[in-house]
Amino acid sequence: MRHQKKGATMYLLLGFVLQALWVSWCHATQHYPASWGHYDVCKSQVYAEDRLAWHYMACQPEATDMTKYLTVSLDPPNITCGDPPEMYCALENPYMCNNECDADTEELAHPPELMFDSEGRNPTTFWQSTSWKKYPKPLQVNITLSWNKTIELTDDIVLTFESGRPEQLVLEKSLDYGHTWQPYQFYASDCLDAFTMEPKAVHQLTPSTMLEIICTEAYSTGYVWKYDKTVRFEIKDRFALLAGPRLHNMASLYGQLDTTKNLRDFFTLTDLRIRLLRPATGATMVDENNLSRYFYAISDIKVQGRCKCNLHANSCVFDKGKLGCECEHNTTGPDCARCKRHYQGRAWSMGSYLPIPKGTANICIPNNLGTSVRPNASSLGAANRNQARVCDNVLLRCQNGGVCHHHQRCQCPAGFGGILCEKAQCQGDSCEDLQSSQPSLRPPPTAQTLPLALLSLISSLLATRGLTSL
Numbered sequence: 001m002r003h004q005k006k007g008a009t010m011y012l013l014l015g016f017v018l019q020a021l022w023v024s025w026c027h028a029t030q031h032y033p034a035s036w037g038h039y040d041v042c043k044s045q046v047y048a049e050d051r052l053a054w055h056y057m058a059c060q061p062e063a064t065d066m067t068k069y070l071t072v073s074l075d076p077p078n079i080t081c082g083d084p085p086e087m088y089c090a091l092e093n094p095y096m097c098n099n100e101c102d103a104d105t106e107e108l109a110h111p112p113e114l115m116f117d118s119e120g121r122n123p124t125t126f127w128q129s130t131s132w133k134k135y136p137k138p139l140q141v142n143i144t145l146s147w148n149k150t151i152e153l154t155d156d157i158v159l160t161f162e163s164g165r166p167e168q169l170v171l172e173k174s175l176d177y178g179h180t181w182q183p184y185q186f187y188a189s190d191c192l193d194a195f196t197m198e199p200k201a202v203h204q205l206t207p208s209t210m211l212e213i214i215c216t217e218a219y220s221t222g223y224v225w226k227y228d229k230t231v232r233f234e235i236k237d238r239f240a241l242l243a244g245p246r247l248h249n250m251a252s253l254y255g256q257l258d259t260t261k262n263l264r265d266f267f268t269l270t271d272l273r274i275r276l277l278r279p280a281t282g283a284t285m286v287d288e289n290n291l292s293r294y295f296y297a298i299s300d301i302k303v304q305g306r307c308k309c310n311l312h313a314n315s316c317v318f319d320k321g322k323l324g325c326e327c328e329h330n331t332t333g334p335d336c337a338r339c340k341r342h343y344q345g346r347a348w349s350m351g352s353y354l355p356i357p358k359g360t361a362n363i364c365i366p367n368n369l370g371t372s373v374r375p376n377a378s379s380l381g382a383a384n385r386n387q388a389r390v391c392d393n394v395l396l397r398c399q400n401g402g403v404c405h406h407h408q409r410c411q412c413p414a415g416f417g418g419i420l421c422e423k424a425q426c427q428g429d430s431c432e433d434l435q436s437s438q439p440s441l442r443p444p445p446t447a448q449t450l451p452l453a454l455l456s457l458i459s460s461l462l463a464t465r466g467l468t469s470l
């Protein structure tokens with residue numbers, strides 16, 4: 001298969017900052033116009049105390065077309081048309097039967113690879129299933145896309161159908177290489193009937209419900225065969241819930257991605273699965289005398305994203321069929337998710353987008369540096385579990401524009417203070433404290449100093465979130 005080309009080495013080169021999407025949005029809004037470039041390097045040389053030293057920064061690979069690096073599998077495996085050869089009729093006209101599929105003839109074959117070839121060819125190239133010969137037994141197909149690497153989505157997933165769009169389909173994702181699956185979005189011409197869910201559109205979501213899994217009727221109703229061929233999973237619309245309609249508040253989005261694991265995980269995956277549950281049947285009942293009208297055909301699938309490197313790499317290589325981050329900051333592993341040997345001087349942690357724009361590298365330091373505090377994996381996990389969450393950006397706990405930092409502390413804008421930035425400062429005589437609200441790396445206040453009522457309120461809010469277990 002084309003994505004498994006032997007020896008193909010693909011460098012996802014130094015990028016703009018974040019994905020092209022965000023860059024273009026920033027460009028449009030003229031926010032932090034020059035600063036985004038800081039994310040594309042992991043380190044730079046600076047003069048410090050009269051000598052040259054390295055200054056480390058958070059960094060991540062450029063967003064790119066991720067369909068070049070996936071493997072596709074179908075279930076059932078022999079569901080592709082053409083073996084034996086078959087004639088298909090148009091959905092809207094049962095007498096128009098000029099669509100022939102024959103797996104042994106290249107021009108008439110429709111293998112799964114044709115969902116990922118470059119478009120712009122005329123006629124389009126597409127994968128096609130067998131027809132609904134066994135009606136009323138369901139015609140169901142799973143199309144599974146696997147990267148064998150954790151990736152982060154940066155733009156809408158777009159499926160383009162050559163057939164009518166299915167009456168029922170589910171988009172699912174896995175974060176653990178296909179062991180477990182969660183739904184991403186349900187699609188049906190009748191959500192209540194198909195999934196017993198109320199239909200909902202993404203624009204009905206709010207910042208506090210932005211991770212809700214919805215069933216939408218926007219991509220299934222009717223069969224405007226020629227004009228409306230796409231089915232979307234709207235990533236950009238969900239980003240905009242936090243960063244504003246034109247993503248003018250990027251700092252808020254970054255702060256929230258940084259500190260809110262649910263939010264980060266929502267856009268993170270190792271595999272995607274398209275579950276086709278019921279093909280388009282048109283405006284009328286299923287015509288049992290001509291089942292050659294009912295089938296699935298997909299001409300294109302778009303998945304834009306980047307390798308997840310925990311802000312410790314600015315490139316990702318595709319080598320021997322396998323994606324991997326080129327880790328910096330003395331980190332290692334496919335996702336740069338641990339410190340190198342002999343660099344475990346302090347516990348590994350992911351890089352941080354904050355402070356905007358340079359971020360914090362959180363490099364791994366040699367073992368013999370600093371104190372002998374070396375939390376091992378198990379004690380670290382336990383410590384993290386026991387830490388109460390003070391704030392959470394999805395829930396917008398920090399007030400007056402504060403940004404939640406590591407779930408522990410609200411970074412308040414100048415003029416505000418208090419645990420949740422709820423107090424206006426400078427009204428009395430204590431104006432000297434203003435500087436202390438600037439972002440800093442000092443350790444967070446311990447959770448025990450917080451009022452108990454506040455903590456329980458926060459944890460009950462967190463417990464009701466739909467995706468806390470993701």
Ligand SMILES: *[C@@H]1O[C@H](CO)[C@@H](O)[C@H](O)[C@H]1NC(C)=O
Pocket residue numbers: 076078079083130
């Ligand atoms: C596909 O394989 C299944 C068994 O794995 C078999 O029951 C079915 O008839 C096959 N379908 C076709 C079209 O070959």
Ligand SMILES: *[C@@H]1O[C@H](CO)[C@@H](O)[C@H](O)[C@H]1NC(C)=O
Pocket residue numbers: 087089094095097289290292
């Ligand atoms: C039904 O399908 C066959 C091919 O299987 C085709 O020849 C015929 O014209 C189609 N239409 C009707 C109304 O039977």
Ligand SMILES: *[C@@H]1O[C@H](CO)[C@@H](O)[C@H](O)[C@H]1NC(C)=O
Pocket residue numbers: 075076140141142172181273275
């Ligand atoms: C498709 O995947 C789902 C789980 O994601 C599984 O339950 C089902 O058996 C699979 N196969 C088919 C043909 O639907």
Ligand SMILES: *[C@@H]1O[C@H](CO)[C@@H](O)[C@H](O)[C@H]1NC(C)=O
Pocket residue numbers: 148322334
């Ligand atoms: C996935 O990647 C790992 C290395 O990280 C490799 O050992 C394994 O064989 C790969 N699996 C597949 C299915 O390619």
Ligand SMILES: *[C@@H]1O[C@H](CO)[C@@H](O)[C@H](O)[C@H]1NC(C)=O
Pocket residue numbers: 328329330363364365366
């Ligand atoms: C590890 O980090 C140190 C800075 O602490 C740097 O000088 C060194 O080059 C890094 N080593 C590797 C192998 O990246």
Ligand SMILES: *[C@@H]1O[C@H](CO)[C@@H](O)[C@H](O)[C@H]1NC(C)=O
Pocket residue numbers: 376377378379
């Ligand atoms: C890790 O920490 C736990 C608890 O602090 C301790 O019981 C265990 O012995 C440690 N393991 C290693 C390998 O240091």
Ligand SMILES: [Ca+2]
Pocket residue numbers: 114115116117118119124125126299300
């Ligand atoms: Ca195609």
